[in-house]
Amino acid sequence: MQISRTGRWGRWFPLALVAALAVSFAGVVVVVTDQPAQAALRGRRVITYNLQGSRSGRDNKWTTTIGRYYADADVVAVQEAGPDSPALAYGTRLTRYQGRQLANGGAGLPQVGHANEVAYTRWRTGRNRNSAHVYFLQTDPRGGRYVGGRNNLAIVTHEPAVAVAAVANRRTRTHRNARATLGVLLNDGNWYFNVHATGAADDGRGLLRDIAAFVRGRNRGEHWVALGDYNQEPDQLQTPAGARIYNTGRATHQAGRELDYAVNSTDEGPLPTRRLPGATADHYGAFIGTVQLPEPPVEVFSSLQAIESMDAGGVLDAKEHGTSNGTPIVSYKRTGKDNQSWLVQQFSDMSMTFRGQESGRCIDITNSDRNPGPGRSLSLWKCTGKASQRWRPIYLDEHGEYELRSQLRPDLCMNVRGEQHDPTDAKRLILYKCENTRNERWIFTPAYKPSTATVLPTPPYRWMDQESMSLETLNSGAVMDVLGERTGNNSAVGVYHRTGGTNQGWDLGWRWSAKFGGLIVTLSGLGSHRCLDVPGGARVVSGMILVIHNCSSETSQTWLVIQEDNETVNLLNAQNPNLCLDVAGKPTTPNRGRLIVFHCNGQANQSWIFTPLDPD
CATH class of the missing domain: 3.60.10.10 (Endonuclease/exonuclease/phosphatase)
Structure with missing residues (x-):
């Protein structure tokens, strides 16, 4: 009462x-x-x-x-x-x-x-x-x-x-x-x-x-x-x-x-x-x-989103740029194309729809009127707001990720079929019973667009409260990785598709810098307990490769984080702030690319986002 x-x-x-x-x-x-x-x-x-x-x-x-x-x-x-x-x-x-x-x-x-x-x-x-x-x-x-x-x-x-x-x-x-x-x-x-x-x-x-x-x-x-x-x-x-x-x-x-x-x-x-x-x-x-009064659906994010699987880092993709009803939805490596960009809208019951930027159509349960059950595929269909197109985000506290539960079948979740071990191998999206497995965990990330302006000279405090995180490049969707899971001094650092390994986890150490008038950060490897470093000490020049090394007070191990208006960040080396953290060669394949410092240019291979680390 x-x-x-x-x-x-x-x-x-x-x-x-x-x-x-x-x-x-x-x-x-x-x-x-x-x-x-x-x-x-x-x-x-x-x-x-x-x-x-x-x-x-x-x-x-x-x-x-x-x-x-x-x-x-x-x-x-x-x-x-x-x-x-x-x-x-x-x-x-x-x-x-x-x-x-x-x-x-x-x-x-x-x-x-x-x-x-x-x-x-x-x-x-x-x-x-x-x-x-x-x-x-x-x-x-x-x-x-x-x-x-x-x-x-x-x-x-x-x-x-x-x-x-x-x-x-x-x-x-x-x-x-x-x-x-x-x-x-x-x-x-x-x-x-x-x-x-x-x-x-x-x-x-x-x-x-x-x-x-x-x-x-x-x-x-x-x-x-x-x-x-x-x-x-x-x-x-x-x-x-x-x-x-x-x-x-x-x-x-x-x-x-x-x-x-x-x-x-x-x-x-x-x-x-x-x-x-x-x-x-x-x-x-x-x-x-x-x-x-009943409220219409509202846009959730301030930008289009790429919806990323924690299984291997693939994102929701309208297969082969299809735009017609019935186009399969797959998990595929990040390309930055419009078939991976989604307008996320939310209803007052907290359920969401995902409307494709390229197609104008929504993610739906294929043949939803025919008693859909576990294993039914997902595809594009004309947006109607019906229950088969609506997904309820269930927050998973341990990592900051989401399950996406079907509004039509609340016992079933959006699932990457058969798990995915390499995002370059496209995998179909299906309904499956909700089990909180990696192929049912999702994060919302910005769909890449070039930056036009700097928003903040220092990162928001919300990043300071994190334990371990991964750092993802929007060039290919790969994350920063100590190659070969090595842990010793001078081990090479590059990018690789998401695996959940501790060699992809980084503890963020923030402190105030009077020199820069803002916060700087060190990145200590979760598996190695060594810091991201530019070898060479006081002499940091463009093209130098990055390694891990014993954490110290050297400024070559500290980074100034600049937030851009496209929801990404650039990391500038404190020893030479004209140089940014860069994936050498701008590879579009997730498992390629050494990390270097390079002249800051605003390109996608210098655009990063902090994302959860899922070590399960």
Whole structure:
């Protein structure tokens, strides 16, 4: 039964106590008045969701889940949001606000790492949509460092906030995992807070008490709503006087408990609530607000995608550039052609369709009207949005990969038939029972297009939180590989198709460089424990081959990572930043090519993406 009851008991400049104030915010002028706010939930659509972290190198859980929620709601509160904000929209930069730039002055926040600041970014969630506004607060202590981790908070909105607050948790002094709350004031005069309580008896109650006191102390007639994961059933939570809980009445955690809901500062009467379809975490999202109309499918990514198999690194390919109904879908080596480029669209039930750039047709189950079962092939067909063309992405936490389950047959997954040991040998795509095998694991990667501009001088923090990753060239889809699985000093490094071997895994060691004014990285081999190196020490010139060598402080082992506007990165050697990590000779076959440093030229053989390592 749904519970609705009344309780018992940044960097934005502080708003002056005036009748009206114009605040310039990221190029937008917002007028704030002291007039009483409208009701926070009536007229708004809000979603709260525990994402359970975002560990993939290209923020896929943000893109495949939060992007869809953003299309359906005005405000999305994300708990366990991952190590940092999602990828920046092109032409925008991350801004951090702290102290007096926060509406509450940041009082009581830990003065370490990023715990005392709110990060503001713009995030583009699809090719043709306006970029979202993302506010991010570091609440994961990470051993007292307050950098990275998964237990952080984010709020995503369609409009810029008028003000931002980070309300400290009084229990932080005695409970290291106690988390602050993040709030944004929108132009309707209401505060929207994100809460992730620990579940301790007094934690949720204390957070709500302090939120209410903060808003009341501003004396502006503002209301508030606190969305979140309370780790407590709604009938166990004490709320401030006059507040009302809005919940779905259904379990929002897969263990069977209802933990995710909203607490509103006023009783607005009955409002629609709905538990959202399961997505990629152990929680279900909770929707509260005005009636939600059926939404059309939205574009998930800001670019066309190549959908890559973790079996050998092949990508979904319309065989031999076929464009007609019935063209087989195969897994084949990356070529960069349009028959491997897919427009990914997502429905409100979280299922996806894959529309071919070259054909304009969608991946479908062949003869789907004839009782399809295990072994049925996949092919192109005219896009209709029917169940046989829709695939549900199931996130596999251990590596940041996905199963793609059929909407028509949820017990069956997209599968590379018979496994694939070499991506140059095309293999048919079929339906098969979901077994979490390598030939059923997929990642979303950008379909290559030439870069036209540099986006960031340093990589986003999300890569800093990874354990071991692989580095893939978009020239052929091969990954960086210590050839022959050797581990000794001066072992040659080249590229090879994906095998999951430890000689293709790299531990990323990030540090700040005053010289470059940004982050640099070393790459230590997972199997060798030696670092990618340009032999020659201080003299690094174009054409030098790369090897692994004992890790040291030599700058020839460090790389400046430059993000490009095509979602790839270039790696510039710190000893000679005019030289980039390069696959010699631009081979189009995955198993060929030594790695060298070469004059940076923006070609595909210098374009790289960080991808998961799947050692199984």
